Amino acid sequence: MAELREGSKKDRTGVELFAGAGGLAMAVHRAGFRPLLFNEFAKRACETLEANGAQRLPDGQKPTRAPGPNEKVPLVAGDVQDLDMDYLAGQVDVLAGGPPCQPFSLGGVAKGDEDKRNMFPQMFKAVQQIQPKAVICENVRGLLRPSFRDYFNYIQRELEMPFEKRGNRTWEQHYKHLLEQREKEPDDPKKRYDLVMMPVNAADYGVPQIRNRVIIVAFRRDLDVDRELFKTLVKPTHxxxxxxxxxxxxxxxxxxxxxxxxxxxxxxxxxxxxxxxxxxxxxxxxxxxxxxxxxxxxxxxxxxxxxxxxxxxxxxxxxxxxxxxxxxxxxxxxxxxxxxxxxxxxxxxxxxxxxxxxxxxxxxxxxxxxxxxxxxxxxxxxxxxxxxxxMTFPDTWDLRGPRGEKMRQLGNAVPVALGEVFAKAVATVLDEAEERQK
Known part of the structure; x- marks a missing residue:
């Protein structure tokens, strides 16, 4: 992508789900992660990603290999539930995305887990398929409301243990199962993740906007990432x-x-x-x-x-x-x-x-x-x-669609400057962990 091709000293890789207008994707790439795949459902947002250099695949065509360093980023336009990412297993450093926030937004009807737009399960599916080294997930502060507290805790536990199959259990039953499993050491640390959850205000990170959000970052346990170092790196700057x-x-x-x-x-x-x-x-x-x-x-x-x-x-x-x-x-x-x-x-x-x-x-x-x-x-x-x-998008970023659709894309996006702080911190702690394990 035109704006994304800033280069990186290390060939780290990323996948972006719910890519929208590309705010978090841009932030992750600026932090040194080369994008391997974008997925987005909204028509106009797909047009924006394509206008900025992504290569949209023909409808119905599925990617079968990761692109090389000099190839365009493949964009799969459509329902994330139809996406198969098994071909990327073991090749992804960071999986990033902001699942649709309407189920938990203060501005919506707030049905939470009952809402069909709740796409957190698709993030867990992606983790199962590609086993990334890290996951960055952004969502609305509404997840912290008392009425969603138990479900939000469940989301975090499921991200910690994405390979524990839910089966026919209700989420409440599965939550209880996850809490029991959490007390046990995993047979394979590659199938367990350690989390950092932070409520943030984007203004505290150099964004000219009051924007209260929740960011969840998960690290694969076998990497032994220094989460305290990570927390230090993402402290507010403004x-x-x-x-x-x-x-x-x-x-x-x-x-x-x-x-x-x-x-x-x-x-x-x-x-x-x-x-x-x-x-x-x-x-x-x-x-x-x-x-x-x-x-x-x-x-x-x-x-x-x-x-x-x-x-x-x-x-x-x-x-x-x-x-x-x-x-x-x-x-x-x-x-x-x-x-x-x-x-x-x-x-x-x-x-x-x-x-x-x-x-x-x-x-x-x-x-x-x-x-x-x-x-x-x-x-x-x-x-x-x-x-x-x-929203800290560069003036060169090409937004597509009528005014209303452009404003919608911006309202759904992650501010680039906010995402960049967290993505750079992820890159730093991954580097530190790998150096320590040599």
Whole structure:
């Protein structure tokens, strides 16, 4: 894939299920894992993966061998339940994926294990078939809700012992069986995995977005991976405390954004604590303003003029997908993003998702006699490009489909920067374990 071909010092390999728009796949490859296979069900997401270099196999064709280092990544488009990965047994370092989160999402009906969209069993099937050295699994924080606690514990135990067949047992009966087996040493340590489960906020890892998730990482027991080292490597790097401190008068944040109007700066400063919190030694959270201005090598995105809120690609400053969309509204329960905070969680909706996640306040004041003070801040919908930056996708990543489908793909994705932290940590501890066993 175009963006993924960054090369790696060691030919480690990966498989990506539920690949979506490619966020976690990109993160895993940047960490040095060469992709051997992608699988995705959604039509538009498959088009996105193909547009960025994956080679979609003809419908009904199944891969029979792993691609070489200079070959394109095969994409199997379709139901993961029809996928046979036995041919990859013993060739995969990391299996990664975010099983569909709707069964456990706070924004959905939350049927959990009763929901046919629950794809955790397919992750376990993949582990059985390929016996990867490590597994990275991302999902919504809703898994930690009390109503799902027992089932989430069951998911973790099943990932630890994926070769314990469930048969005709209910999940409750199988959970009891797994707890009994967990107390026994396995006959073959290659068939047992050791887990690290972490609730995370993507903002704590350099993502300009509040995005609370659960990440589960499993290591094959025979490798004797140092999980304590892994936990050290995935500690948060950014904090709200550091952002607040950087917003002190003439602080680093304002020096980075010298053109913020005084009235905006005063509004933001007025909400800061009267007593500055102690320095925690971390970097400041990135904000939506940071994302638009450009983090790292990204160039600033221009604002969209009012006359170009017309659903038309004007290629502002040469950027694609920076398209203005009319009709943004603010009302009770549908409040906008503010530029000087991390963005709200990007959701898999179009532009009318509950909460106003795709609307943002601008810096410009306009007269409005209906509001206190007679003036309000302008607002508009975020563009697809702005949303992609909030998800830390590179500007070169080619998203396919109409606006709604692109926003859906982004809302379902794993932020690249978040996935990269965990994937790099997996690579490091695998290297360390293999060196120790020489």
């Amino acid at each position: 904090s709200e405390t550091a952002l607040i401190r950087s917003m002190e008068e003439d602080g680093e944040y304002w020096k980075r954004h010298p053109n913020v109007p005084d009235h905006v700066k005063e509004r933001v400063m007025a909400r800061l604590p009267k007593t500055m919190p102690m320095d925690d030694g971390l970097l400041p959270w990135y904000t939506l303003r940071d994302a638009i201005a450009g983090i790292g090598d990204n160039k600033p995105l221009p604002d969209v003029p009012d006359e170009w809120l017309d659903r038309t690609e004007h290629f502002l400053s040469g950027f694609t997908e920076h398209i203005g969309w009319p009709g943004a509204r603010i009302y009770d329960g549908h409040t906008p993003n503010e530029l000087d905070r991390p963005a709200k969680t990007v959701k898999a909706g179009v532009h009318g998702v509950p909460g106003g996640e795709s609307v943002m306040l601008l810096d410009e004041l306009v007269a409005d006699k209906t509001v206190p003070g007679g003036a309000r801040y302008k607002h508009r919908y975020m563009t697809v490009r702005e949303t992609a930056r909030v």
